[in-house]
Amino acid sequence: MPADFPGPVKAEVFLLRKRTSTSTILSIWLVVTTVFAYAFPYTSYRTGSNEFAQSFDSMLPASLVQVMFEGIPFYGGSLVLSLGVLSIGGDFGWGTWKTLLTQRPGRSAVFGAKMAALGIVLIPFVVLAFVVGAVASTTIAIIENAAITWPSLASQEEAILAGWLILAVWTAAGVLLAMATRGTALAIGVGIVWGLAFEVLLSAFASSVSWLAWIVDFLLRANGYSLARALMGASGELSTDGPGTFSGPYVSGGQAAITLGLYLAVFLGVSLWLLRRRDVV
Amino acid sequence: MAILAPAAVKPNRPVGADRLPIVNHGAALETTALAIETRGLTKRYGSIAAVDALDLGVRRGEVYGFLGPNGAGKTTTLRMLLGLIEQTSGSISLMGSKPGSRETLVNIGSMIETPAFYPFLSGHDNLKMLAAYTGAERRRIDEVLDQVDLAARARDSFASYSLGMKQRLGVAAALLKDPPLLLLDEPTNGLDPAGMADMRTLIRRLGDEGRTVLLSSHLMNEVEQVCDRVGVIARGQIVAEGTVGELRGQAALIVRVDQPQQAREIVDEFRGIASIEITGNTLRIAAAVDVAIDGAMVNRRLVEAGIAVHELRTDRRSLEDIFLTLTNEEVRHAS
Numbered sequence: 151m152p153a154d155f156p157g158p159v160k161a162e163v164f165l166l167r168k169r170t171s172t173s174t175i176l177s178i179w180l181v182v183t184t185v186f187a188y189a190f191p192y193t194s195y196r197t198g199s200n201e202f203a204q205s206f207d208s209m210l211p212a213s214l215v216q217v218m219f220e221g222i223p224f225y226g227g228s229l230v231l232s233l234g235v236l237s238i239g240g241d242f243g244w245g246t247w248k249t250l251l252t253q254r255p256g257r258s259a260v261f262g263a264k265m266a267a268l269g270i271v272l273i274p275f276v277v278l279a280f281v282v283g284a285v286a287s288t289t290i291a292i293i294e295n296a297a298i299t300w301p302s303l304a305s306q307e308e309a310i311l312a313g314w315l316i317l318a319v320w321t322a323a324g325v326l327l328a329m330a331t332r333g334t335a336l337a338i339g340v341g342i343v344w345g346l347a348f349e350v351l352l353s354a355f356a357s358s359v360s361w362l363a364w365i366v367d368f369l370l371r372a373n374g375y376s377l378a379r380a381l382m383g384a385s386g387e388l389s390t391d392g393p394g395t396f397s398g399p400y401v402s403g404g405q406a407a408i409t410l411g412l413y414l415a416v417f418l419g420v421s422l423w424l425l426r427r428r429d430v431v
Numbered sequence: 432m433a434i435l436a437p438a439a440v441k442p443n444r445p446v447g448a449d450r451l452p453i454v455n456h457g458a459a460l461e462t463t464a465l466a467i468e469t470r471g472l473t474k475r476y477g478s479i480a481a482v483d484a485l486d487l488g489v490r491r492g493e494v495y496g497f498l499g500p501n502g503a504g505k506t507t508t509l510r511m512l513l514g515l516i517e518q519t520s521g522s523i524s525l526m527g528s529k530p531g532s533r534e535t536l537v538n539i540g541s542m543i544e545t546p547a548f549y550p551f552l553s554g555h556d557n558l559k560m561l562a563a564y565t566g567a568e569r570r571r572i573d574e575v576l577d578q579v580d581l582a583a584r585a586r587d588s589f590a591s592y593s594l595g596m597k598q599r600l601g602v603a604a605a606l607l608k609d610p611p612l613l614l615l616d617e618p619t620n621g622l623d624p625a626g627m628a629d630m631r632t633l634i635r636r637l638g639d640e641g642r643t644v645l646l647s648s649h650l651m652n653e654v655e656q657v658c659d660r661v662g663v664i665a666r667g668q669i670v671a672e673g674t675v676g677e678l679r680g681q682a683a684l685i686v687r688v689d690q691p692q693q694a695r696e697i698v699d700e701f702r703g704i705a706s707i708e709i710t711g712n713t714l715r716i717a718a719a720v721d722v723a724i725d726g727a728m729v730n731r732r733l734v735e736a737g738i739a740v741h742e743l744r745t746d747r748r749s750l751e752d753i754f755l756t757l758t759n760e761e762v763r764h765a766s
Contacts, residue, residue, distance in 0.1 A: 161563035168552055245547035249604070252513050253564040254537045260564075429516035 158255055162267030171236045176275060179229050180282050186225075187217045188286035211287040212299045215309040216382055218283055222276075222313045223374030227320035228345040230275065232338055234324025237268055238421075239334035247430050261422050268321055276313040280306070308381050312407075316374040319410050320345070322417035323370065329421040345371070356399060367401050368409060376406035465524070466491045466612050466643040467512065472521035474507050474667075481507040483667035484521065489645055491611075494638035496658030497647040500758050504667035505647040509543055509614050512645075526612060537565075540610040542618060546601025550590035554581060554600045557589055558607060567607045575603040580629065594621030602630070606637075613637060616647045631657050651750040661750075665758040678753050684716040684724050686733070687742035694738050698729060715746070 166172050192209055207213060241247045250260050284300075291298045300306075323344075327337035349371045356362040366372050380403020401409070467489035474482040482504040489495040499505050510516045512523060514531015528535040548557040558572045576582045579599040584592070592600065598621050605613055615634065619627040635657050638644050648654050654661055655675050663671040663678070671678055688694045691709050698707060698716055701724065708715040718724045726743055733740050 157563045157566055161560045164556075164563070165549065165552075165560060168549075168556070170551065244549060245545070246549060248510075248513075248515055248543055249547045249561070250564065251515060251531075252536060252539070252541050252543070253561055254533060254566065254608070255564060256531070256533050256536070263564075429510075431510070431516065 158263030159266045162263045166271045175233050183279050209290045214283050215301045219378030230317045230321045231324040231341040234321035235328040235337040238325045239328035242332045257426050272317050276310050319413045326417045326421045329424045373406040373409045376400040468524045470522045473519045475519045492641050493659040494644040496654035496661040498654050499664035503664045539612045540605035541614040542601040542605045543616045546597045548589045553586050555585040565608050575606045579603045613644045655750050663757050670757045682745040682747035685744050685746050686714045689739040
């Protein structure tokens with residue numbers, strides 16, 4: 151890492167902080183987490199409706215890790231994919247790649263600074279989601295006079311790390327799509343279709359088409375949920391009801407972590423290779 | 432002193448092109464005296480050569496005008512110098528280093544085509560971001576904003592800037608590193624007349640401070656006012672290079688007399704006469720490049736010989752005439 155690397159990283163964090171898209175995506179992520187993980191299920195529980203029916207226990211603080219993991223690999227992934235696309239694709243749209251690349255650091259350092267900044271910005275995405283979940287579940291527990299017990303600190307820390315890794319892989323996928331298409335519109339379109347439709351459909355058909363199961367083992371969503379399930383251990387099971395839920399097949403936690411790590415390395419490596427070899431016009 | 436050396440400059444020039452006033456000093460200079468040096472620099476897009484075996488030599492501490500029509504290859508050349516695009520063949524040396532390397536970029540401030548900044552950040556914040564990238568001191572931000580007269584609007588978002596203000600911010604960003612070498616691509620584009628004058632004064636001052644400036648432009652008067660030397664590029668090739676005075680050549684002497692043939696015989700005896708054309712009673716006397724014709728002496732000799740001189744004046748080609756001649760000539764040869 152060059153000696154002057156922190157300067158560009160600070161600059162990129164400053165840039166991400168100032169971008170409306172970052173705060174918008176973060177806000178959407180927190181609202182979606184609150185609404186789909188707590189508001190709708192609790193309303194459904196109170197009204198006795200079957201829609202969003204979920205066990206009451208899953209809305210309490212003890213299930214915080216489980217509830218967070220149900221959302222992170224699905225809509226969390228799609229949202230941060232957009233963050234990755236916008237942070238890289240925007241520079242193509244505004245022509246700012248030429249401005250950045252004619253400063254001092256060189257292409258690899260500029261890319262490294264952008265990725266480091268994205269990695270830093272993802273921390274509040276995970277931590278704030280847990281905070282919002284903690285507040286929502288505590289509120290429900292107080293209203294319902296239920297016991298407030300928390301998952302162990304170690305499991306919360308593991309969950310935050312795993313959540314960060316899952317979001318980082320999806321962000322890197324967005325970075326690669328933006329770098330490949332040199333823009334935002336097509337990259338977001340392809341990314342959303344991949345994350346919200348294609349992977350879901352492949353997983354759905356995997357139970358009836360045997361050879362698809364092998365492919366599904368390597369999908370982002372399958373590995374994200376597999377890592378989550380492995381970390382939850384005996385503390386709970388992921389819900390298989392409701393929109394976007396994942397019902398397997400699962401791979402082992404170790405395999406999921408390695409696969410996600412490889413995805414992260416490949417996405418970032420190919421993106422850097424594209425940036426280094428292409429002309430900037 | 433101008434030296435006619437067309438073959439040394441462009442050995443692959445088309446037949447007949449050696450009539451053009453090619454002047455070359457760069458080839459004779461030591462490499463160390465050059466801030467920018469390209470040899471056979473070529474960029475091809477498929478079968479089209481955007482830049483074609485370009486030999487460019489910009490001396491340290493000079494303001495060099497890179498003059499050419501739209502599509503001549505100016506911006507492509509600048510992009511190659513900055514390492515934004517890779518040349519198909521040929522070599523580039525910038526202060527002795529490779530284009531795009533950290534060692535090179537630390538010494539170069541640039542503005543290529545339309546200035547590109549983050550629209551949601553203010554001008555000041557855009558520079559703050561670049562300062563973090565370059566390691567420039569924070570005080571430089573205010574200094575360069577003052578230099579380009581943008582301090583009053585520095586806190587407004589870039590998206591709200593006029594084209595001229597964007598240009599000013601682009602130049603401010605180029606100056607942020609306090610670099611010894613500046614590459615400026617049409618920096619007065621979009622500025623009002625007063626802004627253009629201020630920008631030219633600033634560029635000239637930067638040159639006077641000892642910086643090397645490569646100024647790409649298609650504005651003759653701009654180049655004429657600001658630059659120490661000029662290179663004219665057409666169809667990706669340098670077609671002429673020298674000071675503005677060298678490119679324009681010595682002024683011709685126009686003399687209207689009552690006996691043109693006798694006048695010709697007298698004028699022909701002067702040293703360094705390149706040509707004498709007679710149209711009716713008017714002689715157009717052109718000197719060799721490095722010779723000035725003494726109009727008073729010509730007048731005296733003609734009068735002493737009993738020839739009535741009705742008119743005597745100098746006639747100098749404008750840079751625009753030369754530019755059009757050079758670039759049109761290239762187009763004709765190419766077609």
